[in-house]
Amino acid sequence: MILFRNIRLLHPAQNLDRRADLLIDSGVIRSIGEDLAPPDGAEVRDASAWVAAPGFFDMHVHLREPGATHKENIRTGCASAANGGFTGVCAMPNTTPATDSVEVVQSILWKSRGLPVDVLPSAATTKGRKGEGLAPMGELHETGVRLFTDDGDCVESSEVMRRAFEYASMFDGAVISQHCEDHTMTRGFAMNEGATSTRLGLAGYPSVAEELIIARDIMIANFCGGRPYHVSHMSTGGGVDLVRRAKAGGRTNITCEVTPHHFVLTDEAVAAYDTNAKMNPPLRTPADVEAILEGFRDGTIDVIATDHAPHALAEKEVEFQNAPNGIIGLETSIGLSCTHLVHAGVVSLGRLVELMAINPRAILSQPIPAIEEGAAANLTIFAPDEEWTVDTAKFKTMSLNTPFNGWTLKGKPVAIANNGSVVWSEL
Numbered sequence: 001m002i003l004f005r006n007i008r009l010l011h012p013a014q015n016l017d018r019r020a021d022l023l024i025d026s027g028v029i030r031s032i033g034e035d036l037a038p039p040d041g042a043e044v045r046d047a048s049a050w051v052a053a054p055g056f057f058d059m060h061v062h063l064r065e066p067g068a069t070h071k072e073n074i075r076t077g078c079a080s081a082a083n084g085g086f087t088g089v090c091a092m093p094n095t096t097p098a099t100d101s102v103e104v105v106q107s108i109l110w111k112s113r114g115l116p117v118d119v120l121p122s123a124a125t126t127k128g129r130k131g132e133g134l135a136p137m138g139e140l141h142e143t144g145v146r147l148f149t150d151d152g153d154c155v156e157s158s159e160v161m162r163r164a165f166e167y168a169s170m171f172d173g174a175v176i177s178q179h180c181e182d183h184t185m186t187r188g189f190a191m192n193e194g195a196t197s198t199r200l201g202l203a204g205y206p207s208v209a210e211e212l213i214i215a216r217d218i219m220i221a222n223f224c225g226g227r228p229y230h231v232s233h234m235s236t237g238g239g240v241d242l243v244r245r246a247k248a249g250g251r252t253n254i255t256c257e258v259t260p261h262h263f264v265l266t267d268e269a270v271a272a273y274d275t276n277a278k279m280n281p282p283l284r285t286p287a288d289v290e291a292i293l294e295g296f297r298d299g300t301i302d303v304i305a306t307d308h309a310p311h312a313l314a315e316k317e318v319e320f321q322n323a324p325n326g327i328i329g330l331e332t333s334i335g336l337s338c339t340h341l342v343h344a345g346v347v348s349l350g351r352l353v354e355l356m357a358i359n360p361r362a363i364l365s366q367p368i369p370a371i372e373e374g375a376a377a378n379l380t381i382f383a384p385d386e387e388w389t390v391d392t393a394k395f396k397t398m399s400l401n402t403p404f405n406g407w408t409l410k411g412k413p414v415a416i417a418n419n420g421s422v423v424w425s426e427l
């Protein structure tokens with residue numbers, strides 16, 4: 001039993017923004033009110049610097065299980081999520097074997113049972129993520145899968161994408177998502193194509209290779225009757241523009257996510273050949289970052305997702321062009337988002353809750369946790385004004401591949417409550 005004294009309750013979908021005492025007992029929000037008397041045995045915490053929001057949900061996470069458990073597993077990935085302030089994650093399907101069958105989905109669900117973080121597996125759009133035959137979406141949908149993506153790779157064939165949209169239309173809430181990359185234009189890339197790649201002599205991934213696929217998929221989704229379509233880890237200004245225009249046109253049920261590293265860093269971070277600045281899509285230009293911030297300001301961007309992509313140290317400690325793509329993100333997402341979006345005046349704290357808790361759940365047809373007496377406690381508690389220094393020694397993820405170690409951030413996860421547990425962040 002924990003009594004949070006004078007906490008700010010912030011839930012934009014409930015029009016809730018007020019201070020109160022909050023009593024959590026056995027996984028349930030027992031009482032909300034002024035000057036609550038602590039029941040016998042209750043732990044009482046001064047929470048006047050903290051916010052309680054519906055549990056944050058990261059809809060783009062690589063848990064690496066099955067197949068690459070030397071990088072991460074479901075248990076450590078969920079511990080990392082809890083430490084970073086998330087109560088739910090959507091697991092990406094580029095596992096080995098690929099998450100394209102009921103058996104793999106069931107094994108992921110089985111291994112995540114009883115954890116304080118909910119795991120919603122996504123599934124591959126195509127069998128084996130090969131971009132050809134479609135995965136058995138009906139059976140997968142029955143296990144609870146809502147997001148279909150070949151993430152890590154792009155479904156290159158327009159014909160296969162058309163069939164995927166048509167097939168998905170048979171299942172309530174099924175969303176097709178895409179890792180947007182025209183692979184014919186990006187072979188052997190190490191970073192964004194631009195002035196920096198020329199200077200460093202590294203092969204580039206031009207922004208147009210991402211934008212071409214976004215544009216094409218919007219057209220196919222519209223052609224198929226306005227099917228739901230979600231753009232993964234969007235990184236370019238042109239992409240923001242395409243999504244903005246599609247939304248303004250009103251015919252497309254389109255949503256998009258952006259990672260913290262794509263709104264905080266630019267391709268200049270590659271200059272020191274730090275392999276923790278190597279990811280797919282690559283870090284882009286200052287103009288792209290500015291356009292993304294504008295996309296946050298005007299509501300074009302729906303979701304912040306981390307693309308948490310653990311790799312073992314030895315895998316990243318190689319020549320830049322040979323290093324695998326991706327960085328971890330679960331334990332820095334709240335800090336980076338508070339610092340670079342909220343405190344920078346780009347979005348309000350309420351909008352942050354929409355971007356990190358409400359919108360990802362809505363896109364994936366997951367219930368939005370309520371903040372009211374009697375509701376199951378599914379909460380993220382964070383300190384938006386607390387300064388802290390990122391220290392990977394305190395991370396729960398198995399991997400250390402982050403460019404943010406040693407950074408000072410303003411905004412820190414405090415705890416999560418979910419599935420009957422309260423987990424305090426140890427960052």
Ligand SMILES: [Zn+2]
Nearest residue numbers: 151152179280
């Ligand atoms: Zn991807």
